[in-house]
Amino acid sequence: MDQEPTNKEQYQRLVGRLIYLEHTRPDIAYVVSVVSQFRHSSNVSYRNVVDRILRYLKSSLGKGLMFSKNGDLEVVGYTYADWASSIIDRRSTSGYFTFVEGNLVTWRSKKQNVVSRSSAEVEYQGMAHGVCELLWIRRLFTDLGFKPEKPIELHCDNKSAIDIAHNPVQHDRTKHVEVDRHFIKEKIEKKIIRLPFVKSEDQLADILTKDFCGKVFHDSLTKLGIGDIYAPT
Known part of the structure; x- marks a missing residue:
């Protein structure tokens, strides 16, 4: 792991914004919880993880929770x-x-x-x-x-x-x-x-506690009712 320090203030600002976004994006909840643990001791490796999260978000701008009325308050x-x-x-x-x-x-x-x-x-x-x-x-x-x-x-x-x-x-x-x-x-x-x-x-x-391969991760998002409004129908 690359232990070279990174810009601490910039890292904290980015993670803070991701924590805010995570309130509407459960798909990034686990990884945001991981990078937020290193706000006071960040290095290049953790910054690279944050950059990967940002790239994922850029590629999935239409992804979010889909709500439907089922008639039962269970x-x-x-x-x-x-x-x-x-x-x-x-x-x-x-x-x-x-x-x-x-x-x-x-x-x-x-x-x-x-x-x-x-x-x-x-x-x-x-x-x-x-x-x-x-x-x-x-x-x-x-x-x-x-x-x-x-x-x-x-x-x-x-x-x-x-x-x-x-x-x-x-x-x-x-x-x-x-x-x-x-x-x-x-x-x-x-x-x-x-x-x-x-x-x-x-x-x-499961996806709130560890990382998964792409297929398992996206299958889990479907089960959670997380869809993409820009996905082809």
């Missing part, structure tokens, strides 16, 4: 975490997507603050963030007079994390996420949240 979430994915400090990256009426409405990709000792632990911490987001959407709907009548589904592809959420027994695997465990278990018992298992190939939140 709220669904997907959560995923990539264990020890950072080769620099071995911290994990987690992310979530939330959908309303099948339309993508919120998302987040974030490097976790501490190093996790197991994949179940990191998935569980990511699950807690997803639950908080779904509770916020549920509260918003309630304020608007549309309180969901059934539990909100948060899809996870880690069976160990799902088992921990339903199992009240405390043991060494849960003591590091004890607060999150009680928080999620409470919402399950109140039938506010459901945690259905989803196969890894159907886990939409």
Whole structure:
């Protein structure tokens, strides 16, 4: 990796604008979360990544979220975490997507603050963030007079994390996420949240935690409802 320093102020301005743009472009959420980690210690390699993002954006000016009316206010979430994915400090990256009426409405990709000792632990911490987001959407709907009548589904592809959420027994695997465990278990018992298992190939939140080849990436964007208004029909 090229460690030659780059113009720090310019790098920070560019990343700041990308963070702002990421609020409407979930397709760049993961990579923007990566380059934003080096705003205070940027080098030529990270600047080159930013330039690649800019080239991608220039080639996809018409890409964005497509919303449709489906007649059902169902709220669904997907959560995923990539264990020890950072080769620099071995911290994990987690992310979530939330959908309303099948339309993508919120998302987040974030490097976790501490190093996790197991994949179940990191998935569980990511699950807690997803639950908080779904509770916020549920509260918003309630304020608007549309309180969901059934539990909100948060899809996870880690069976160990799902088992921990339903199992009240405390043991060494849960003591590091004890607060999150009680928080999620409470919402399950109140039938506010459901945690259905989803196969890894159907886990939409994957692209918020790591990079993929072009075909898999673009296939995922289609599933998320991200289209291009300039694409030929």
